[in-house]
Amino acid sequence: MQTINIGLLGLGTVGSGVAQVLRDNGAEIARRLGREVRISAVCDSRAERAAQWCPQATLVANPMELVQRDDVDIVVELFGGTGVAKDVVLKAIESGKHIVTANKKLLAEYGNEIFALAGKHNVMVQFEASVAGGIPVIKALREGLAANKIQSIAGIINGTSNFILTEMREKGSTFKDVLAEAQKLGYAEADPTFDIEGHDAGHKITIMSALAFGTPVNFGACYLEGISQLDSRDIKYAEELGYRIKLLGITRKTEKGIELRVHPTLIPESYLLANVNGVMNAVRVNADMVGETLYYGAGAGSLPTASAVVADLVDICRLISADRENRVPYLAFQPSDVQQANFVSMDEISSSYYLRVRADDQAGVLGTIATLLAREGVSIEALIQKAVLDNHQAEIVILTHHTIEKNVKNAIEAIESQECVREPIILIRMESLNG
Ligand code: NDP
Ligand code: HSE
Numbered sequence: 001m002q003t004i005n006i007g008l009l010g011l012g013t014v015g016s017g018v019a020q021v022l023r024d025n026g027a028e029i030a031r032r033l034g035r036e037v038r039i040s041a042v043c044d045s046r047a048e049r050a051a052q053w054c055p056q057a058t059l060v061a062n063p064m065e066l067v068q069r070d071d072v073d074i075v076v077e078l079f080g081g082t083g084v085a086k087d088v089v090l091k092a093i094e095s096g097k098h099i100v101t102a103n104k105k106l107l108a109e110y111g112n113e114i115f116a117l118a119g120k121h122n123v124m125v126q127f128e129a130s131v132a133g134g135i136p137v138i139k140a141l142r143e144g145l146a147a148n149k150i151q152s153i154a155g156i157i158n159g160t161s162n163f164i165l166t167e168m169r170e171k172g173s174t175f176k177d178v179l180a181e182a183q184k185l186g187y188a189e190a191d192p193t194f195d196i197e198g199h200d201a202g203h204k205i206t207i208m209s210a211l212a213f214g215t216p217v218n219f220g221a222c223y224l225e226g227i228s229q230l231d232s233r234d235i236k237y238a239e240e241l242g243y244r245i246k247l248l249g250i251t252r253k254t255e256k257g258i259e260l261r262v263h264p265t266l267i268p269e270s271y272l273l274a275n276v277n278g279v280m281n282a283v284r285v286n287a288d289m290v291g292e293t294l295y296y297g298a299g300a301g302s303l304p305t306a307s308a309v310v311a312d313l314v315d316i317c318r319l320i321s322a323d324r325e326n327r328v329p330y331l332a333f334q335p336s337d338v339q340q341a342n343f344v345s346m347d348e349i350s351s352s353y354y355l356r357v358r359a360d361d362q363a364g365v366l367g368t369i370a371t372l373l374a375r376e377g378v379s380i381e382a383l384i385q386k387a388v389l390d391n392h393q394a395e396i397v398i399l400t401h402h403t404i405e406k407n408v409k410n411a412i413e414a415i416e417s418q419e420c421v422r423e424p425i426i427l428i429r430m431e432s433l434n435g
Contacts, residue, residue, distance in 0.1 A: 001030065004317050005040035007066045007097070008057070009088060010078035011049040013186035014102050014129065017306030018076060019053035029310065033317050037310075040071045067092035074316055076309060077101040080190055086110055093117045093125075098320070100312040102129035102305055105194070108203035111210070111217040115330040122324055126312035131204040132157050132281040134304030135297040136311065141211040141285070142332040148287035150212035152252035154433050155283035156276050157204040159300035160188045160195035161227050161247040166277040169235050169244070175228075187279050187300040198226035198247065198262040205249030208283070209260050213253055213341060214333035218260070221343035225263035234356060234426060237386055237397050238266050243354075244274040248431065257342030259349050266354050266430040272296075273433070284433060347406035352381065354399055355408075356426040357415065361394040365420050369396065372418075376411040378403050393422055399430065 006022075008015055022029070022037055030036050042050045042057040043066045050059045060066040067075050067088050075092040077099060079085040085106055089099055090113075099118070101107070107114065107127055118125045128138045132155065141150070156162050160182040167178040179196065182188045187195075194200045202222040210217045227247050238245050243266040252259040267274045272294060276282040281299025286292050298304035319327050331338050359365045366383065373380060379401040387395045400408065412425045 001034065001036050003036045003038050004313075004320070005038055005071050005073045006313065007041045007069060007072035007075045008039050008054065008078065009043050009063050009066065009076065009085075010080070011042060011044040011046070011053050012078065013302045014305045014309065015044065015076075015078040016049065016053050017302035018078070018309050021303065021306045021310045029314065033314055035317055037313055037317065041066050041069055063088045064091055067097055068095045072097060073320070074098045074100060074313060076313070077103055077106075078309070079103075080105070082106050082109055089114060090117060093121050093123055096121055096123060098123045098316045099125045100309055100316065101125070101127050102309055103127075104130035104200065104203035104207060108206040108217055108219040111207070115335070118330065119335055124316050124319065124327060125330055126315055127207070128312045129305045129308035131207055132283055132295070133159060133297070133299040133301065134307045135281060135283065135295045135299070136308065137208070137283045137295045138211065139311075140293070140295055141208060142328050145285065145287050145290065145293070146332070148289045150253075151286045151288060152250070153205070153208050153212055153283060153285050154248050154250045154273070154431065155205065155208070156246050156273060156281050157249045157283065157299065158195050158198075158201040158247055159279035159281055159298070160192065161201070162276065162281070162299070163187060163279045164196070165227060165230075165235070165245060165247065168232060169239065170277075182279075185279070186302055196226045196228045198224040201247060201249045201262040205251055205260060205262060208249070209251035209258060211332045212251065212285075213258055214331065214338055215258070215341045216338055217331075218343065221258075221260050223261040223263065223346050227264055230264050231426065233395075234354070234428060237356070238354065238428075239269070241382070241384075241397070241399065242269050243267060243430070244269050245428065246273065246276070250431070254344060256348055257344045259344045261346065261349070264428055266428055267433065271433065347404075347409070349405050350402055351405060352400050352402050352430040352432070353408050354397065354428040354430055355412070357396045357398065357421060358393055358423040359396060359418075360420040360422070361388055361392050362420065366396065368418060368420070369398070369415055372414045373398070373400070373411045375414070376407040378407055378411050
C-alpha cells in the first residue's frame with residue numbers, strides 16, 4: 001500500500017489530537033483511502049510531546065527545514081498565529097507541499113496571498129478545521145451547496161464565547177471563571193482576547209463569506225464586537241423577554257452589498273441556534289435552491305478539530321494525482337471568477353434592536369424616549385420598565401422593529417443627551433435570521 005507522508009507542525013491541543021486520530025483510526029482511514037497516512041516528521045518546541053505522540057517520526061527543530069524535506073508530502077500547520085506559521089506555509093507551498101491548516105487567523109488575514117501562491121505551485125490548501133472545529137461546514141459550502149446561490153450565513157462559531165455565555169446564563173458563573181475553564185479545556189486561543197473580543201469568530205465568518213459569495217477574503221471589512229462588555233443583566237432581561245444572547249457571525253448578500261459582522265445578538269429562544277450550548281457550534285446557511293440548512297457539532301477541542309484536519313488529509317490524498325482543474329477551488333469559485341464586492345458599513349445594515357436605558361424614574365421620561373426614537377423613524381415593538389432602583393432611577397428595555405442602524409444610533413445620541421438619562425445606552429442587535 002502506498003504511503004502518504006505528513007510533516008506535522010505543532011503538537012499542542014489540535015496536533016496531539018491529529019496524532020491520536022491517525023494512531024487509533026489509521027487502519028480504518030487506510031481502508032477508506034487505499035493508502036497509509038503516516039506522520040514522518042514533526043516540529044514542536046517541546047521534544048517530550050513528539051516522543052509521546054509521534055515516537056516513529058523524525059523530530060525536526062527548524063520548521064523551515066521540515067517543510068522542505070523529501071519525506072514530507074503534506075504539511076499540517078498547527079502552530080497557530082501569523083508569524084512563523086505564515087512563513088512556513090509560504091515556504092512549504094514554494095517547496096511543492098500540499099497544506100492542511102486549522103489556522104483561521106492566517107487564512108482570514110493572508111488567505112489571498114496563500115491561495116495565489118498555491119495556485120502558482122499547483123498545490124492544494126485545505127482548511128476544514130479553521131471554521132467551527134469538527135463540523136464539516138467548509139465542505140458543505142465549497143461542495144455540498146455548489147448548486148445554490150448562497151444568501152446568508154449566521155453561526156455560533158466561537159466555542160469559548162458560547163461556553164462562557166452558556167455557563168453565565170445557566171449557572172450564574174462569572175465571566176472570569178468560565179474563561180479560565182475554557183482555557184483549561186483547550187478551547188481558547190493562545191491569546192483568549194481573540195475569542196472574547198470577536199476576532200476569532202470574525203476570522204471564521206470572513207472565510208465563510210468568501211466561500212459563499214466568491215470574493216477574496218476581506219477580514220478588514222468585518223465588524224467585530226465580542227462578549228467582554230456584555231452585562232449579566234442583559235442576559236437575564238433577554239431571557240425574560242423570550243430571547244437568548246449568542247455571539248453570532250453573520251454574512252448576508254443584500255442589495256447594498258455584503259454584510260459581514262460579529263456581535264452579541266438576541267435570537268428568539270425557540271430557534272435551534274438559541275439552543276446551541278457550551279462549546280458546541282452551529283452554522284445556519286440560507287441558499288436559494290435548498291432553503292435553510294443547519295450544521296451542528298463541537299466547535300473546538302482536540303479530537304473534534306483533529307477529525308476535520310484528518311478529513312482534509314484524506315481529501316488531499318484522494319486528489320493528489322488529479323489534474324488541477326479537477327480539484328476543488330480554494331475559495332469554492334474558480335480563481336479567475338473570484339470577484340471583489342462592496343461591503344456594507346454598519347451604519348447601513350438593517351436590524352432590530354434591544355436597547356437598555358437607565359433614566360430618572362419620573363413623569364415624561366418614557367414619552368421623551370419614544371419621541372426621540374420616533375423622530376429618527378425607529379418604531380418600538382415593546383417597551384418595558386424592567387427595574388426601579390433605589391436611587392429613583394429605572395431601567396427601561398426597548399425592543400425596536402427593523403430599522404437602519406444609523407437611525408438607531410442618531411436616536412441614542414439624542415436620548416443620551418437628555419439630563420434624565422444617567423448612563424450610556426446599551427445596544428444589542430436582534431436577528432430574525434431570514435435569508
Ligand atoms: P496550541 O498552542 O495548543 O499548540 C500549538 C503548538 O505548536 C504548541 O505545542 C506550541 O509550542 C507549538 N509551536 C508554536 N509555534 C512553534 C514554533 N515556531 N516552533 C515550535 N513549536 C511551535 O494550539 P492549538 O492546538 O489549540 O491550535 C493550533 C491551531 O489550530 C491554531 O491556529 C488554532 O487557532 C487552531 N484551532 C484550534 C482549535 C482548538 O480547539 N484548540 C480548534 C480549531 C482551530 P509552545 O506551546 O511551546 O508555544
Ligand atoms: N478558540 C476557538 C473557539 C477554537 O473557542 O472556538 C476553535 O476554533
